[in-house]
Amino acid sequence: MMKSSLVNIAVLFVSSFLVTAIFSVSLKVFFAAESWTEVLSKGILIPCFTWTVLLVLSAIFLSGERRLIYWTQLGIVCLIGSFALLPAAFYNYLAAEPSPVISIVNVLSSVVIMCLTLYLRLKARQFSALWALGWAATIIVNMLIYIRSIS
Secondary structure (H helix, E strand, C coil), X not given: CCCCCXXXXXXXXXXXXXXXXXXXXXXXXXXXXXXXXXXXXXXXXXXXHHHHHHHHHHHHHCCHHHHHHHHHHHHHHHHHHHHHCHHHHHHXXXXXXXXXXXXXXXXXXXXXXXXXXXXXXXXXXXXXXXXXXXXXXXXXXXXXXXXXXXX
16 A cells, blocks of 8 residues: 655656656647647646646645545546556557547546546545545546637
8 A cells, every 4th residue: 555645646646747748749640730839738737637626625625644645546546547548649659540539538438447446445545425526527627628728
């Protein structure tokens, strides 16, 4: 079991950020007219919205060790979700003409994996299901922001 410490939590989120960047850069194939900076920032900064909102809310509503436990679980789930994006990233890099459907399905699969994993991990640690529900609501908003940003 991973110890809940700010250093471990930071390592989880930085690792997630780096793995997600691999996927985000792969999306450039679908946005040839967009700059690398724009593609990467949308692919990284918009997903950060979910995690930032939840970290802030938990800083307000949880205290001490419970907050660290929650943050650790978020970091673990974020990293799992980032790794779940890699199949589409590699497909985007390797396919002659990749289909965006693969990336969409992969992102949705990643979201389902993260949602179930977060719910189960939080339930095992006696957190209210509302924390997982809050994550789900925030990720939906996040996805709507992303869709709006590429429309």
